[in-house]
Amino acid sequence: MKGINDGKTAERILALMSRKNYRPLKRRQLALLLGRAEEGKYEAFKLTLKQLVASGHVVKGRGNKYDLAKRARTVVGRLVMRGSNYGFVRRGGGLGMVEIERGGVGGAMHGDTVEVEITEVQPGKPPRGRVVNIVSAGDRTAVGTIVETRYGLYFIPIRGGVFPEVPVVGNKKGLKHGDLVTVEFVRDRRKDFTARVVERLGDGAAYSSTLEAVLRAFEIPRAFPAEITAEAARAASEPLDLKGRKDFRPLPTVTIDPDDAKDYDDALSLERTPDG
Incomplete structure (x- = not known):
């Protein structure tokens, strides 16, 4: 199990x-x-x-x-927001999901593990319920993009964006459409699901900002594990085996890759021939 x-x-x-x-x-x-x-x-x-x-x-x-969860009137699972004040709870063990009625999330946030009281069961449909207790808090931050609409600024997460745009609250000075940001999810006075910007990562059109946002959103390590680095160092210290290979290292080489490329593979080697 x-x-x-x-x-x-x-x-x-x-x-x-x-x-x-x-x-x-x-x-x-x-x-x-x-x-x-x-x-x-x-x-x-x-x-x-x-x-x-x-x-x-x-x-x-x-x-x-x-x-047993399947017999009890309460269940425990992870809350997934699909709007400002409703969503569903994923239960473990293949038990399916429970829809959270509008206004039934209480003070819980996206990603929290919550206890839900079942309020309605209909044949052929997922049970419905409301959050009665927060078992443990999830990660209240996310990385994503700012979008500007006629209703104001909204946030769209890069990862796990099953819910629609989240309205941005708090200090919005300097923010513009396309910015990449880190936000903290909060509840406003009406208990609606909102996002407060805690850090601006940069313009979404810039390579460096996009790379930083992806690294943070998917929690990608920025360094290799120590054992991998040690193995690479050992390999680099060993003499090259050139048997059956031709060594072109003395030739001058240029690359047509852009300055910010991470994979330099468009390279040319030049050699002057006797006929010029």
Whole structure:
């Protein structure tokens, strides 16, 4: 089971909760029933139960009692915003998604892990609900582009942009259409989903700004791991094997690649011939 350290204990917990006569129990009660309450076993049991909650298989409800997510009236998952005040929650374990009704996100933000109370279930449609608790906060920042419309400035994220344009609030001085920026997601007085610019990276038409934005948005490492650097140094120190190869290094070489190119492959070597 993905994300679970002790798969056997997890299966026993789920099997117990799947019984028709099961009623939500507290953690210690579950451990006693499964023979995991004694010292040396209880800590591992607590971790497994916590991982089941994080994966969306189990929910922790009122009175700190645990139940199967698919049977409970509350579920836990990651919030994905699709507008300023609505979206959906992705549940783990292949349990599908829960639509969050308009105005039902509370103070939660895009990327937060939240607990959702199911408010409506219809055959053939995803269940609907509202956020009742923020389990853990996600990353409240994003990198993207500023767009200017007749309604004002909006932000479009480079990565994970499943929600539409987010209105920009706060200090907008110097911002223009096409700028690349880092924003912090915030709630305004009406609890609408908005973006506040915390850093301007530059013009979106500039190569350097675009490269910086992509590196940040996709969290691309800026340096090679130490073991790779060490391997490259070892390879560079070894003598070249020129067997079956012709050495053109003494020839003068020019490249027609632009100054800011990262891959110099359009190169020409020149050699004066006897006939000029």
